[in-house]
Amino acid sequence: MSAFSAIGEQREIEQEEYTPGIEPQPTWCPGCGDFGVLKALKGALPEAGRTPDETLTVTGIGCSGKLNSYFNSYGFHTIHGRALPVARAAKLANPGLEVIAAGGDGDGYGIGGNHFMHTARENHDFTYIVFNNEIFGLTKGQTSPTSPKGHKSKTQPHGSAKEPVRPLSLSLNAGASFVARTAAVNPNQAKELIKEAIEHDGFAHIDFLTQCPTWNKDAKQYVPYIDVNENDDYDFDPTNRDEAAAMMRETEEALHEGEVLTGKFYVDEDRPSYQQEKQQIGEMPEEPLAERYFDDSYEWERSADMFIDDHK
Amino acid sequence: MTDDELIWRIAGGSGDGIASTSQNFAKALMRSGLDVFTHRHYPSRIRGGHTYTEVRAAPEDVTSRGDGYDFLLALGDSFARNPQENAYYGKEEIKPLSENLDDLREGGVIVYDSGLLDADEVPNFEQRAEENDWHVFPIDLRGMAREMGREVMRNTAGVGVTCAIADIPVEAIEELMADAMPEKILEPNVEILNAAYEKVHEEYDLTGIEVSCPEGEHEEEQVLVNGSDGIAYGAFDEGCRFIAGYPMTPWTEVFTIMSKNLPEVGGISEQVEDEIAAAALAIGAAHTGVKAMSGSSGGGFALMSEPLGLAEISETPIVLLEAARAGPSTGMPTKPEQADLEHVLYTSQGDSNRVVFAPADPAEAYDHARRAFQIAYEYQIPSIILYDQKLSGEYRNVPASHFDREPNPDIGKVLTEEEIAEAPHEPGGKFHRFRHEPEDGVSPRSVPGQKGGRFLASGNEHNEAGHISEDPDNRVAQVDRRTRKLEAIREDLNGDGLNVTYGPEDADYGVLAFGSMVGTVEEAVDRLNDDGESVKALSVGELAPYPETEVREFIESVDRVMVVEMNSTAQFRGLTQKQLGEYGPKLSSLLKYNGNPFEPAEVVEGFHNTLAGEEATEHQTTFVPAGGD
Ligand SMILES: Cc1ncc(C[n+]2csc(CCOP(=O)(O)OP(=O)(O)O)c2C)c(N)n1
Ligand code: SF4
Numbered sequence: 001m002s003a004f005s006a007i008g009e010q011r012e013i014e015q016e017e018y019t020p021g022i023e024p025q026p027t028w029c030p031g032c033g034d035f036g037v038l039k040a041l042k043g044a045l046p047e048a049g050r051t052p053d054e055t056l057t058v059t060g061i062g063c064s065g066k067l068n069s070y071f072n073s074y075g076f077h078t079i080h081g082r083a084l085p086v087a088r089a090a091k092l093a094n095p096g097l098e099v100i101a102a103g104g105d106g107d108g109y110g111i112g113g114n115h116f117m118h119t120a121r122e123n124h125d126f127t128y129i130v131f132n133n134e135i136f137g138l139t140k141g142q143t144s145p146t147s148p149k150g151h152k153s154k155t156q157p158h159g160s161a162k163e164p165v166r167p168l169s170l171s172l173n174a175g176a177s178f179v180a181r182t183a184a185v186n187p188n189q190a191k192e193l194i195k196e197a198i199e200h201d202g203f204a205h206i207d208f209l210t211q212c213p214t215w216n217k218d219a220k221q222y223v224p225y226i227d228v229n230e231n232d233d234y235d236f237d238p239t240n241r242d243e244a245a246a247m248m249r250e251t252e253e254a255l256h257e258g259e260v261l262t263g264k265f266y267v268d269e270d271r272p273s274y275q276q277e278k279q280q281i282g283e284m285p286e287e288p289l290a291e292r293y294f295d296d297s298y299e300w301e302r303s304a305d306m307f308i309d310d311h312k
Numbered sequence: 313m314t315d316d317e318l319i320w321r322i323a324g325g326s327g328d329g330i331a332s333t334s335q336n337f338a339k340a341l342m343r344s345g346l347d348v349f350t351h352r353h354y355p356s357r358i359r360g361g362h363t364y365t366e367v368r369a370a371p372e373d374v375t376s377r378g379d380g381y382d383f384l385l386a387l388g389d390s391f392a393r394n395p396q397e398n399a400y401y402g403k404e405e406i407k408p409l410s411e412n413l414d415d416l417r418e419g420g421v422i423v424y425d426s427g428l429l430d431a432d433e434v435p436n437f438e439q440r441a442e443e444n445d446w447h448v449f450p451i452d453l454r455g456m457a458r459e460m461g462r463e464v465m466r467n468t469a470g471v472g473v474t475c476a477i478a479d480i481p482v483e484a485i486e487e488l489m490a491d492a493m494p495e496k497i498l499e500p501n502v503e504i505l506n507a508a509y510e511k512v513h514e515e516y517d518l519t520g521i522e523v524s525c526p527e528g529e530h531e532e533e534q535v536l537v538n539g540s541d542g543i544a545y546g547a548f549d550e551g552c553r554f555i556a557g558y559p560m561t562p563w564t565e566v567f568t569i570m571s572k573n574l575p576e577v578g579g580i581s582e583q584v585e586d587e588i589a590a591a592a593l594a595i596g597a598a599h600t601g602v603k604a605m606s607g608s609s610g611g612g613f614a615l616m617s618e619p620l621g622l623a624e625i626s627e628t629p630i631v632l633l634e635a636a637r638a639g640p641s642t643g644m645p646t647k648p649e650q651a652d653l654e655h656v657l658y659t660s661q662g663d664s665n666r667v668v669f670a671p672a673d674p675a676e677a678y679d680h681a682r683r684a685f686q687i688a689y690e691y692q693i694p695s696i697i698l699y700d701q702k703l704s705g706e707y708r709n710v711p712a713s714h715f716d717r718e719p720n721p722d723i724g725k726v727l728t729e730e731e732i733a734e735a736p737h738e739p740g741g742k743f744h745r746f747r748h749e750p751e752d753g754v755s756p757r758s759v760p761g762q763k764g765g766r767f768l769a770s771g772n773e774h775n776e777a778g779h780i781s782e783d784p785d786n787r788v789a790q791v792d793r794r795t796r797k798l799e800a801i802r803e804d805l806n807g808d809g810l811n812v813t814y815g816p817e818d819a820d821y822g823v824l825a826f827g828s829m830v831g832t833v834e835e836a837v838d839r840l841n842d843d844g845e846s847v848k849a850l851s852v853g854e855l856a857p858y859p860e861t862e863v864r865e866f867i868e869s870v871d872r873v874m875v876v877e878m879n880s881t882a883q884f885r886g887l888t889q890k891q892l893g894e895y896g897p898k899l900s901s902l903l904k905y906n907g908n909p910f911e912p913a914e915v916v917e918g919f920h921n922t923l924a925g926e927e928a929t930e931h932q933t934t935f936v937p938a939g940g941d
Binding site: 084086 | 343533534535536537541545548549551553554556573575576577578579580581582584585586588589590592593594595596597599600601602603604618619622626712715716717718719721723738740741742759760761762763764765766767768769770771772778779780
């Protein structure tokens with residue numbers, strides 16, 4: 001079997017390579033914010049120098065989960081809430097892959113909330129994009145974990161009694177080493193942030209504000225938004241944890257007042273990724289495990305040689 | 313099985329080293345040439361609480377625990393609590409002695425630690441000892457151990473006493489200790505072993521004691537392994553280098569063995585947040601081309617139901633273990649049952665397929681694990697190994713050569729980049745990974761990172777390139793292709809020796825069993841035939857696809873069949889009838905679900921009751937007569 005390596009094919013990559021040819025047109029509604037994520041991702045990957053064959057997108061279920069149906073890389077459209085554990089293993093098994101996990105707010109902060117916490121805690125080295133439309137889209141508009149308090153829906157007709165999840169603060173406190181928020185209405189910022197997230201060594205979480213004009217008509221289109229990294233009114237240092245935390249709180253409060261603050265809120269370049277930590281303690285091979293199965297000259301160890309003596 | 317055997321029971325508190333002491337003792341006997349079998353009984357408690365392990369040793373194959381035993385070594389429970397008279401959990405302090413008397417055979421030996429146990433507190437102790445002709449040795453093992461080193465060494469003292477009484481050379485134990493113990497503790501242990509041995513010879517008259525250890529000889533070198541070792545090493549030799557899990561008794565044992573050994577060879581073990589994640593990680597690793605597994609027990613396996621379906625429809629090869637225990641819900645964590653059979657066969661939504669293996673003993677656990685990986689990777693389908701609490705911790709000797717085999721890292725039909733280049737693609741570049749036509753249902757795959765091989769794997773129904781599709785023709789073609797795999801697998805497995813007949817070929821009656829009950833059934837079959845009955849057994853090791861031909865032939869070759877299983881709803885019998893579509897009136901059930909596995913005598917008695925139509929049973933077993941189809 002021929003060997004393969006997913007690491008670093010150096011060549012010019014056309015954005016078109018990520019656009020499938022005759023595949024079905026997206027089934028997303030007109031005006032859906034999900035188009036913005038797709039566009040930003042298609043822009044970011046070639047700039048980050050990763051080819052479609054060395055990229056694996058892992059998604060959950062929801063309108064958001066269909067991202068990789070319209071994106072021309074390796075893809076795994078998994079089950080509701082479980083993109084992260086699948087992505088984690090893929091990255092551990094073949095660290096050469098560029099792994100991008102994605103899903104909705106229900107998917108990532110609701111049913112997959114436990115995985116989100118642990119993936120951030122472990123600081124796995126990949127990018128996670130959450131399409132945050134503050135609603136369940138695919139199942140037709142039920143309240144989601146990010147819907148504001150008082151939000152009415154068919155399953156919460158009297159309005160939600162719950163405070164919404166604050167994804168940025170949650171992510172920071174769980175241990176993510178890169179936390180950002182962007183919005184579909186600004187594809188340039190989105191593209192730049194995704195590119196930075198890809199280049200970051202560690203868990204990079206992007207809360208991506210995506211409007212759902214079909215079920216969340218009242219919700220803002222996330223305009224006008226402000227990029228806090230560009231705007232002089234917001235003076236904070238994203239490498240300083242306390243300042244980042246304060247800025248995130250402000251941002252999350254502001255969103256409910258209709259003010260959309262976006263940008264890179266936190267980055268820790270010093271924290272080793274999970275893979276590095278695991279290598280440190282001798283629990284992770286130097287060479288990608290996945291490649292070993294393609295290496296005909298590898299001498300596979302046998303239990304008879306390694307462990308059976310202990311049982312004699 | 314002949315009468316020429318020794319069954320030794322060591323009893324004490326959980327956490328007092330009963331398991332390790334008995335394991336060493338069993339190993340010493342194995343090294344001396346005997347066949348051994350261990351049976352472990354423990355409560356769901358970390359420290360304290362009555363626990364025992366039995367070691368049965370004989371010159372020829374031992375496949376089960378016996379009925380009763382002949383030598384009790386009762387150590388004190390150093391963690392015993394509840395000294396009150398009517399405490400809820402009973403009078404813990406004397407349990408190692410009081411709890412074990414019922415099964416001790418006539419003429420048996422009792423050695424108890426008089427430093428911690430008081431026989432006066434055991435109801436009717438003296439009277440019972442007299443009636444049963446037991447030989448009682450109160451010895452202050454704790455005192456000896458304290459004097460000569462540390463209190464924990466009272467287990468060693470107990471073994472020394474055992475050797476003296478049962479006529480086992482202490483050298484065998486010494487040699488083993490030298491292999492297993494660090495220098496520092498070896499010396500005092502050897503010292504106390506010999507001191508205890510000599511004390512018995514000096515202070516007691518051993519005439520009239522009939523309990524002794526037989527002699528035996530092996531033709532080749534043996535190893536002492538349990539079912540968990542077997543599964544772990546089988547997986548290892550098939551090239552499994554990735555495991556993800558979450559602890560749950562008794563699956564944890566395999567997880568532990570793999571976690572300890574994988575990093576040594578550059579493999580990866582992940583303890584994750586829950587079982588859904590664990591199964592999803594195995595899928596993620598397998599998708600990238602690595603041989604991966606996960607597993608759990610009852611409740612944890614329930615959480616894996618949805619990932620299991622994802623693996624099936626996305627055709628990601630994974631191996632899952634289900635180490636069953638008594639349920640439902642948390643049930644009895646440390647007690648065996650075979651009641652998860654239907655759970656394993658049918659869990660997950662839709663017409664989902666999987667392959668299920670059920671090994672009967674540690675050697676088979678190794679073989680089945682290898683087979684489970686081969687099938688999963690060759691056919692891109694989830695394989696499950698269903699075993700249980702009994703098999704997971706049960707030690708037996710297996711010829712060392714059983715493990716001496718070539719590794720198999722083959723991951724099945726994965727195309728090379730050159731082959732991918734020639735395969736059909738969408739105009740946009742996606743490779744047709746899920747092609748309709750393969751006869752055996754297996755469409756060759758690519759793995760992420762390979763040039764030109766990109767495709768979409770999805771839990772949604774999809775077309776040949778992996779795109780989500782609700783097209784009716786495609787749907788039927790995909791379902792049919794995935795189902796065709798099962799027929800191919802059935803043929804592939806046919807004649808693999810997974811289903812084993814035992815006993816005289818022309819027998820009048822048959823017994824059907826699977827998994828950990830098989831060894832017990834085999835011993836029962838031997839006893840019945842020795843008593844002039846005419847019985848044989850079929851051990852079914854392949855539960856899905858069900859080996860219809862082999863089971864049908866077996867049932868048709870006898871007058872009536874008794875199905876033995878550890879659950880209350882006759883799941884295995886139900887499966888057999890469902891698969892074969894007949895034989896209802898010919899099959900009856902022998903069921904047990906009180907937390908303890910069948911003993912051979914119960915199967916013998918069950919046989920008389922069910923098939924020969926005799927008197928009702930005195931044991932806690934249920935006899936369910938044959939019904940219509
Ligand atoms: C285990 C499970 N529960 C429920 C569903 C149904 N379901 C599909 S998508 C979805 C919600 C999606 O909402 P979100 O994650 O916010 O994504 P969006 O559609 O808004 O992009 C639900 C509840 C499912 N597929 N699986
Ligand atoms: S329902 Fe909402 S989220 Fe889903 S595609 Fe339509 S607009 Fe987008």
